Amino acid sequence: MRKLIAASAFIAALPPVGAAEEASPFSANVTITSDYAYRGISQTDEKPALQGGFDFKHGSGLYIGVWGSSISWLRDAETGESSGNSVELDLYAGYGKSFGDFGIDAGVLRYGYPGNFDRKWRDDTGMKNPNTTEGYAGLSWKFVSFKYSHAFTNLFGAPDSRGSDYFDLSVSHEIVENLTLAAHFGKQRVFGPGKSYTDWKLGAAYKFAGFDFGLHYVDTDIDHEDLADSRLIFSIGRSF
Numbered sequence: 001m002r003k004l005i006a007a008s009a010f011i012a013a014l015p016p017v018g019a020a021e022e023a024s025p026f027s028a029n030v031t032i033t034s035d036y037a038y039r040g041i042s043q044t045d046e047k048p049a050l051q052g053g054f055d056f057k058h059g060s061g062l063y064i065g066v067w068g069s070s071i072s073w074l075r076d077a078e079t080g081e082s083s084g085n086s087v088e089l090d091l092y093a094g095y096g097k098s099f100g101d102f103g104i105d106a107g108v109l110r111y112g113y114p115g116n117f118d119r120k121w122r123d124d125t126g127m128k129n130p131n132t133t134e135g136y137a138g139l140s141w142k143f144v145s146f147k148y149s150h151a152f153t154n155l156f157g158a159p160d161s162r163g164s165d166y167f168d169l170s171v172s173h174e175i176v177e178n179l180t181l182a183a184h185f186g187k188q189r190v191f192g193p194g195k196s197y198t199d200w201k202l203g204a205a206y207k208f209a210g211f212d213f214g215l216h217y218v219d220t221d222i223d224h225e226d227l228a229d230s231r232l233i234f235s236i237g238r239s240f
Contacts, residue, residue: 027055031212031237036069039166039188040199040220042227043071043088051237053090061097063107066090073227074113080124085115094136103140105147108133111156127157134166143173160192178207182216197222203233212237 029052035042036049043049053067067090074085094107111132122128132155138147147168155161166189172182184201203216214237219230 025057025059027057028240029053029237031235033214033233033235033237035231035233036071037201037218037231037233039186040197040201040218040228041222042231043069043073045072045076046227046231047072057096061095062093063096064093067092071113074115074130077125077127078121081118081121083113083115083117083121085113088113101142103138103145105138105140106136108135109149117157125157126159128154128159130157132156138168143171145170145172155190155194158190158192158194161190161194164188164190164192164194180205195222197228199228210238212239 031051033049033051035046036044036051049070051067051069053065055063055065057063069088070086071088072086074083089112090109091112092107092109094105096105096107097103111130111134113130117127117129131153133152134149135152136147136149138145140146145168147170149166149168151162151164153162155164158164167187168184169186170182170184172180174180181204182202184199186199187196188199189196197220199218199220201216201218203214205212205214207213212235214233214235216233216235217230218233220228222228
């Protein structure tokens with residue numbers, strides 16, 4: 001599963017004087033990570049990745065954004081015809097709002113993989129076009145959140161996998177200033193010939209000098225697959 005084991009074999013402006021400072025609706029982020037793990041599975045052959053994104057969120061709760069990462073899982077699955085892909089580029093839009101301790105979030109996410117996925121490539125890899133569209137809906141209460149994602153297309157090139165879904169239960173809590181502990185449990189259901197699996201993650205994030213440092217333990221219940229085994233992932237990022 002290099003996204004399902006190779007298809008089942010991833011600005012602020014100054015306020016006027018005397019006025020309160022308002023947060024900008026625009027934000028950006030950049031991260032360097034020792035491994036890009038998506039739902040527990042490495043997308044970079046357990047090698048480092050460079051990631052970043054831009055977001056716009058309106059006061060009404062509507063938002064739109066783009067996020068990208070270097071990847072290798074598609075090239076790793078190729079034995080002949082090359083797609084030329086080395087990047088994941090995601091586009092998303094949705095609505096998120098907080099009501100006291102409660103929050104809601106819903107939207108659509110398009111995972112894009114620029115490249116040439118022609119018939120020869122598909123015959124060579126046994127995969128379909130990896131570009132994937134998911135819809136998602138989530139609820140949160142204080143430091144606990146749950147999100148459900150549903151694939152409207154084949155899931156990352158896995159044949160006959162339309163309708164596959166993912167359940168995400170996460171906990172994140174700042175135990176002392178700037179130090180947050182987090183835990184995650186997920187269940188990926190894969191329709192068609194692909195195999196379903198579970199993944200989990202435990203870790204901590206620490207803010208220091210404007211940077212975000214993360215250290216997380218990641219694992220899955222997938223057997224005999226190096227890219228889905230237990231490992232520690234370190235990351236350093238910054239938001240603007």
